[in-house]
Amino acid sequence: MxxxxxxxxxxxxxxxxxxxxxxxxxxxxxxxxxxxxxEFMYTSGCNVYRLYFWWMEIVFVPLLxxxxxxxxxxxxxxxxxITFVDCHExxxxxxxxxxxxxxxxxxxxxxxxxxLFSYIFRNKISTEFHEHAVQKKEVEYSYGxxxxxxxxxxxxxxxxxxxxxxxxxxxxxxxxxxxxxGIHAIQKKADLDDMKLTISFHTLIVFVFTxxxxxxxxxxxxxxxxxxxxxxxxxTTMTIMMYMKVQGYKQSVFIDKYFFLLTxxxxxxxxxxxxxxxxxxxxxxxxxILDKETVMELTEGQDLAIYYIKDARQFIVTLLAKKKYxxxxxxxxxxxxxxxxx
Numbered sequence: 001m002x003x004x005x006x007x008x009x010x011x012x013x014x015x016x017x018x019x020x021x022x023x024x025x026x027x028x029x030x031x032x033x034x035x036x037x038x039e040f041m042y043t044s045g046c047n048v049y050r051l052y053f054w055w056m057e058i059v060f061v062p063l064l065x066x067x068x069x070x071x072x073x074x075x076x077x078x079x080x081x082i083t084f085v086d087c088h089e090x091x092x093x094x095x096x097x098x099x100x101x102x103x104x105x106x107x108x109x110x111x112x113x114x115x116l117f118s119y120i121f122r123n124k125i126s127t128e129f130h131e132h133a134v135q136k137k138e139v140e141y142s143y144g145x146x147x148x149x150x151x152x153x154x155x156x157x158x159x160x161x162x163x164x165x166x167x168x169x170x171x172x173x174x175x176x177x178x179x180x181x182g183i184h185a186i187q188k189k190a191d192l193d194d195m196k197l198t199i200s201f202h203t204l205i206v207f208v209f210t211x212x213x214x215x216x217x218x219x220x221x222x223x224x225x226x227x228x229x230x231x232x233x234x235x236t237t238m239t240i241m242m243y244m245k246v247q248g249y250k251q252s253v254f255i256d257k258y259f260f261l262l263t264x265x266x267x268x269x270x271x272x273x274x275x276x277x278x279x280x281x282x283x284x285x286x287x288x289i290l291d292k293e294t295v296m297e298l299t300e301g302q303d304l305a306i307y308y309i310k311d312a313r314q315f316i317v318t319l320l321a322k323k324k325y326x327x328x329x330x331x332x333x334x335x336x337x338x339x340x341x342x
Contacts, residue, residue: 014067015101021056022108025115028052053157056112057170061177067105068185073098102185109178113171120157120168130162131220139295145309160218169218176209196246203236203243210236223286227277234270238263308339 125133210232
């Protein structure tokens with residue numbers, strides 16, 4: 001038997017975690033002084049924005065699921081011997097409080113995606129030439145010309161290719177996750193008919209999302225796209241199997257005992273593909289798309305210009321450290337400007 005109090009605690013804890021992360025995001029976004037200091041002054045240890053986005057992407061789906069699924073209060077099994085908790089036993093107020101917390105969680109998830117869209121939209125140079133622009137910044141950083149990878153929060157998402165479907169892929173994925181979990185949350189009766197309808201929608205949106213990823217191949221790295229597509233194909237296969245199961249197909253493979261064995265086999269086959277993917281990377285010695293040879297090719301014949309730029313940057317760093325501007329510094333500045341404008 002389920003414990004209603006435990007369900008309430010789980011939903012409340014997930015909501016508070018969402019609320020805390022949302023407040024942190026708003027503070028990092030709205031406090032201009034703090035934002036400037038985190039981006040340009042306190043970057044020697046770690047990039048706070050980068051850690052924030054990484055953590056949000058890791059916990060986005062688990063938090064949303066652990067808040068949405070219990071708060072639906074629609075638990076169902078085709079076996080009569082299994083009993084579930086009645087969310088109305090403590091009155092309608094507790095029931096609607098759970099629903100309100102769930103809606104609040106979806107609202108905060110939507111706000112995070114708006115924040116993410118705002119960062120990417122404001123910091124991208126061009127949607128069509130995004131990959132080319134990021135590649136130039138990578139080359140500059142590898143030569144020590146700029147520190148943008150240490151300071152700029154946008155480049156946390158620089159793994160994606162050009163184009164709307166790729167550059168905004170994290171937002172598309174998050175919206176897909178919200179829709180996938182939300183379909184289950186809006187069930188009316190939580191009976192067999194509702195389950196069939198839910199699995200049908202799940203199968204449809206997973207299939208559409210898989211086709212989208214195959215067409216866009218959003219990541220710049222071939223190996224990352226390969227693993228992503230393999231996992232989505234396996235996930236699509238599992239949802240199709242679940243769809244056939246709830247629709248009442250009479251083949252022996254859909255009997256519970258054999259069906260569970262089949263799902264275990266499919267999961268094991270997915271992990272086998274992951275191992276093959278790792279071996280493929282090791283055998284082919286696959287590297288990041290911008291390797292030493294690419295950098296050397298892009299900067300061929302520009303050694304003198306790179307030297308002048310690094311020399312000027314070092315002069316600025318030294319000048320800021322000593323906080324004085326002498327006659328000698330003025331002459332040096334004119335010489336650097338002349339070198340850079342040749």
